[in-house]
Amino acid sequence: MHVVWQDGHTSQFELIWLRAHCPCATCREERRERASTRDPLRLVATPPPSAEIVAAELVGHYAIRFTWQDGHTAGIFPFEALRSSCPCQQCNPGGPTQLVVD
Numbered sequence: 001m002h003v004v005w006q007d008g009h010t011s012q013f014e015l016i017w018l019r020a021h022c023p024c025a026t027c028r029e030e031r032r033e034r035a036s037t038r039d040p041l042r043l044v045a046t047p048p049p050s051a052e053i054v055a056a057e058l059v060g061h062y063a064i065r066f067t068w069q070d071g072h073t074a075g076i077f078p079f080e081a082l083r084s085s086c087p088c089q090q091c092n093p094g095g096p097t098q099l100v101v102d
């Protein structure tokens with residue numbers, strides 16, 4: 001996903017990264033569980049979530065919501081969080097950070 005900010009800065013987000021950082025309650029809970037489990041079989045047993053976006057809509061002036069191919073729509077990505085997680089060398093020389101939405 002390509003985002004051009006008001007100041008002219010451009011961010012290129014990988015869809016798979018966006019999906020992996022979906023800020024909705026369900027995905028956050030899932031990530032927490034996965035991080036705490038020591039059973040590697042669990043990781044294999046979970047099918048990877050869809051990383052394709054079929055629609056995107058603005059939520060007010062502050063966020064964007066995606067409809068993923070598998071029908072998941074719960075995640076709302078605030079622009080501020082996206083900007084601070086910009087994966088470019090200039091914003092985050094160490095690579096993209098975690099999406100912070102709290």
Ligand SMILES: [Zn+2]
Nearest residue numbers: 022024027075
């Ligand atoms: Zn989600």
Ligand SMILES: [Zn+2]
Nearest residue numbers: 086088090091
């Ligand atoms: Zn950047």
